Amino acid sequence: MSISLFMSISLATYPSIGHQTKANKERQSEKPPLDLSSFLPHLLDLFSLLHSTMGLWFVRSRLAHHLGQKMASLGALQRRSWPSVSFLQLWNPLPSELVGGFSSNPINRWSDQRFASVKAESAAPVDDRCRYQVMDFPGGKVMFIPEMRFLAESPGERISCYRVLDDDGQTISGSSFQEVSxxxxxxxxxxxxxxxxxxxxxxxxxxxxxxxxxxxxxxxxxxxxxxxxxxxxxxxxxxxxxxxxxxxxxxxxxxxxxxxxxxxxxxxxxxxxxxxxxxxxxxxxxxxxxxxxxxxxxxxxxxxxxxxxxxxxxxxxxxxxxxxxxxxxxxxxxxxxxxxxxxxxxxxxxxxxxxxxxxxxxxxxxxxxxxxxxxxxxxxxxxxxxxxxxxxxxxxxxxxxxxxxxxxxxxxxxxxxxxxxxxxxxxxxxxxxxxxxxxxxxxxxxxxxxxxxxxxxxxxxxxxxxxxxxxxxxxxxxxxxxMDKPPLAELFTDVYDQVPSNLHEQERLLRETIKQHPGDYPPEVPV
Amino acid sequence: MALRGLGRRISIGKRCFSSASEVEKPPRDGKPINLFSAINQALHIALETDPRAYVFGEDVGFGGVFRCTTGLTDRFGRNRVFNTPLCEQGIAGFAIGLAAMGNRAIAEIQFADYIYPAFDQIVNEAAKFRYRSGNQFNCGGLTIRSPYGAVGHGGHYHSQSPEAFFCHVPGLKVVIPRSPQQAKGLLLACIRDPNPVVFFEPKWLYRLAVEEVPEHDYMLPLSQAEVTRQGSDITLVGWGAQLSVLEHACDEAAKDGISCELIDLRTLIPWDKETVEASVRKTGRLLVSHEAPVTGGFGAEISASIAECCFLRHGLQLEAPVARICGLDTPFPLVYEPFYMPTKNKVLDAIKTTVNY
Structure with missing residues (x-):
């Protein structure tokens, strides 16, 4: 079974940002499950294509970041309403951390999921590795880059949510899930x-x-x-x-x-x-x-x-x-x-x-x-x-x-x-x-x-x-x-594996007090 | 100078610790070793004798900042002796889960001053684990080791004695050894005790205290105080590094003809009230001494308990108020450490005042 590459972009209402939940009408647009293997032949082409436009990407992403912030202020609904991504948009060789904006970078969506594929590896393009110096640092190689880029405070797109049954209890077409007897x-x-x-x-x-x-x-x-x-x-x-x-x-x-x-x-x-x-x-x-x-x-x-x-x-x-x-x-x-x-x-x-x-x-x-x-x-x-x-x-x-x-x-x-x-x-x-x-x-x-x-x-x-x-x-x-309550003696057990002398003494004193003032204590606890 | 004096004192004074009145295992073929080596021996034995024992904490892998875990990784491998991330609450929480699965989790908190992030785990979780489950579960295999107390230059955050916080918590045991021989036997007893234990090690004595320590596997009883010196005029109670200070004071007092009885409490909770009470019944006077601040210190508990049981009861009586010679109610100060500390002469003066009350 592979649930890893299934993708469902539900625009479900969820109250973590704002409280528009009940106001929102639900919309659902399910994508058929995507299979990584069917993609692989395209990857190299995409690398070169997208690499050549990398500079452009960066400029665009800053613009998008700006836009994204404006959009964000409009509330969660807009952010959730970004159109579902196309097949091509799903792959972007830019490591997600290089892009500082909101949804302009669909790789976020991808990288969230790539862990599910056990063999997923580094997303850094090969060309960049040749062009820039790389340092061995505890945890792995780190690439030096000439641009000052801050990691975005958010990956932009909210992480999507795996679902099998739609609101009507129908299995979403193409969803992969564990069979239940x-x-x-x-x-x-x-x-x-x-x-x-x-x-x-x-x-x-x-x-x-x-x-x-x-x-x-x-x-x-x-x-x-x-x-x-x-x-x-x-x-x-x-x-x-x-x-x-x-x-x-x-x-x-x-x-x-x-x-x-x-x-x-x-x-x-x-x-x-x-x-x-x-x-x-x-x-x-x-x-x-x-x-x-x-x-x-x-x-x-x-x-x-x-x-x-x-x-x-x-x-x-x-x-x-x-x-x-x-x-x-x-x-x-x-x-x-x-x-x-x-x-x-x-x-x-x-x-x-x-x-x-x-x-x-x-x-x-x-x-x-x-x-x-x-x-x-x-x-x-x-x-x-x-x-x-x-x-x-x-x-x-x-x-x-x-x-x-x-x-x-x-x-x-x-x-x-x-x-x-x-x-x-x-x-x-x-x-x-x-x-x-x-x-x-x-x-x-x-x-x-x-x-x-x-x-x-x-x-x-x-x-x-x-x-x-x-x-x-x-x-x-x-x-x-x-049923009776547990007996009084259990008040003193299990503090340690054995009842120590101070607790024996306290139990003795308590029992004397109970004799003096029986009305002070709940009768359902057996003394 | 003071440090060396203390070290020598323990070296010389070893006969006191194994007086004929003690039936605990006397040293046999022991070699003189210091306190950290005694701890190290205990950990070796603990890991050797129980395949379900684990030792971990910050920097324990290379031997620990005080060398207590030296050689353990080589001998037992990184699965059983390992570094943890720098996070005391994580260490304590992890240790509780490990212990709850039937293991002996021997966790190190690098300094007692840094135990507070783990306080909730120790107090709310470890201490109540057995009780709250009706004995369905327990984390009795848990032992938390931590160096405590003054060291001459430790300032606020490498000197504290936080034992009293833990003495207020039913379900925990708190144990503090005074010497290498005691440290080994008590630590092994703590590790094998079926209750969670906080074991504070007097870091001042790690290197300075040298004593003959038997190489074999032995344990010393918990919740049993030890009378390390017999006397008739006044009872002195302390624990850990303070025992050496009290020994000095006893010697000085003897020169003035005052006979002091000295008790090492060893286990602070559940504590051995009977031994202290019996001694005070004999001497009629009590002095308690610890490095921690006097207010709310464990000395207060001892004082109150002894006042309850020995004040004009059973034909015997306290002949003077209980004296407390402790740390001041300030944060532990660097430059002022010699002023803060419950030193020999402070103790000696209090002995004289109490005896002459």
Whole structure:
């Protein structure tokens, strides 16, 4: 399978620049997949042709840069609306960094993709290498040039986004993707629906005061489930907190979810953490911790261990767009590149870090662009397209393990729910923007259309599934609610492998106090 | 001069460290080596005895800026002993992930002064890893080594003693050795302890402290203080390089007829309160001394704990307020270092004041 050269130029609305999302009508213009091999015979000709016009190019590019800046000020819509490139425009021998402008240089579009072709090599024209002096410098040869050219702050064209299913759930013609069996396809759908039902009911349970806190994954069901489906159970997951679907896919039961949210004695975390801080040793899913991005470097360390043990597995870590601003993100990408470890960095770019939009989070073109700066292979994928997420992660995993290298996946999506139950996102973003993503861009119904079209799914199956999950979950919640809390003794265990003397002493004192003032303490915790 | 004095002191004073009352493994066939060589021996043994042990950090590949990792790359290869990018939070985060997979991750932070970028990883991640998962996961194989403390010319950023920050964190162990023999045994114990440990090495002693160190593999117990000198009038508690200063003060005090009991705390958390308490019950007086600033230093915790348990309880009592001779509450100053430091005479004066209270 080669997903590498597929190109789809979707003019999808995306809220990272400006907020025109709901205003924009979607337009799509798909290109058939391009095959590098069919191009190669043309390359030499193109080299000479374009080299002879290089001076012109440079002048043009400065003009274009100027124009580009003006255009940029007109907003994101214009930038996204640049006409799709023609076949010829796709190849330009100028290294992208030599051109300081916006979209005048289509190679940006190309070079983003060339990593996907494993053999991709230097783009510097042979002639230039003869004309200019070249210095050996750590990292490779560097060419001296007489012109003073600053690297542009942006590659111009935004990095395109891999997609398989269009908004109607039809596979885009010519798209290449990983085949999914009926069985896997239906389990994916079942888990996405389960995640939706879970979110609805747990959210309600929090509103009723039965659990203290909850975080939904609405809008990111495809990311959750499809990425998990593309992994194996031996792959080690270091989650943020909006990926319970990964755990669901791996076999965490609704009862196990409920036990954690209620912090009862069957919660593996022994009631010590807030709801949604799931973890499972059995399922290779490290326990969620609240701080943002701290898990990313852990995944690199774990991947190093997998590499040393020669395991056929990788580490996978999830985080959001906000997480990419944390130092741990940068540290982890750099470490992973330097140490050449099999790890997948999965960025859920959902547009919002609580109330902070991506425009106030970073100036780069999302997260994907940063992979290259650190020496990572990267891909941007439509996070609301389950098949695209599945295919991208499947391929990323293959490359990560086979070549022992880190891969960055950025999935474009939208946090349809509030940040958490402590948040009201309508205070800082328009309701119709949320509505647009909840309905027109819903990843679950888009994927449903695809399985229906395959004849694998129908309305009856749908209502049966939803009703079964609902019943099972309500039962799980009742059972979890009735169960005792973990005993008091567990307050003091697991700080260290053994309870040290100061904690023994503190436990003794606490028990004396409880005897004196039993009414001060929650009765559901067995003393 | 002062440096050489300290070095000699440890050399000469080695008998104190292996007094007959100590049942820990006494030196056998030991050769006199300095502290960095003792650390180096411990790392060799750690890597030799456990194929899942890794040593890494900034510049460790060529032997480290203090030579503690000399020869390890040649012996064990670049997969097990390697440089990392210059990023402390990355080192700590990477180390946690490595340890969480069942490895012994021995990470070096080049100076304790530079450990703060890794603070979140150490405090929020390593320390809570076991607890928050209900013991489903742990990063107990993690040991973070870092040189700490004054060195005579280190100024703000090559002199700090940040141990107290980490002593406030349940889930961590903090260990500081006073001599080569101790360093080797304690470091091996830390590496093999199933909990994350921050191991601060007194950089002043790397070259100056020379002591006979057994060549074999041995460990010294964690969370056990050591009474290095028996006495009856006052108890002195310290750790790391400060032990030498306290030894000097004890000798001087003895000339005035004051009998000091000296305790090396060795493990700061979880600390051995029983040993200190038993000593104070005997002497009735306590002096705590460390290089870190006095306010909020770990000496404050010891003082408060001993005041709680020894003030007029069980028929025994403190006969004087607890004395603290520590660093000043200033950033660590370059030119003023001799003024900042908790020197022998500051300690000696406090011993006399406390005994004569």
């Amino acid at each position: 009926k069985e896997i396809a239906l389990k994916m759908y079942g888990d996405m629906v389960t995640l939706q039902v879970m979110d609805t009911i747990f959210y309600e349970a929090q509103r009723q005061g039965r659990i203290s806190f909850y975080v939904t994954s609405i809008g990111e069901e495809a990311i959750n489930v499809a990425s998990a489906a593309a992994l194996t159970i031996d792959d080690i997951v270091f989650p943020q907190y909006r990926e319970p679907g990964v755990l669901l896919w791996r076999g965490f039961t609704l009862q196990e979810f409920a036990n954690q949210c209620f912090g009862n004695k069957s919660d593996y975390g022994k009631g010590r953490q807030m709801p949604i801080h799931y973890g499972s040793n059995r399922l290779n899913y490290f326990t969620v911790s609240s701080p943002i991005a701290t898990q990313i470097p852990h995944a690199v360390g774990a991947a190093y261990s997998l590499k040393m043990d020669k395991k056929h597995a990788c580490a996978v870590t999830y985080f959001g767009d906000g997480g990419t601003s944390e130092g741990d993100f940068h540290a982890a990408l750099n470490f992973a590149a330097v140490m050449e470890v099999p790890v997948i960095f999965f960025c859920r770019n959902n547009g919002w870090a609580i109330s902070t939009p991506t425009t106030e989070q970073f100036r780069s073109d999302g997260a994907v662009i940063r992979g290259q700066a650190y020496g990572l292979r990267s891909i941007r994928v439509d996070g609301n397209d389950a098949l695209a997420v599945y295919s991208a992660v499947h391929e990323a995993r293959e490359m990560a393990i086979r070549e022992s290298r880190p891969i960055l996946v950025e999935a474009l999506t939208y946090r349809v729910g509030h940040h958490s139950t402590s948040d009201d996102s309508t205070k800082y973003r328009p309701v119709d923007e949320i509505e647009h993503w909840r309905t027109a861009r819903d990843p679950v119904s888009r994927y449903r259309k695809w399985i229906e079209r395959n004849g694998w799914w129908c309305d009856d199956a749908e209502s049966e599934l939803r009703s079964n999950v609902r019943k099972e979950l309500l039962h799980a919640i009742q059972a979890a609610e009735k």
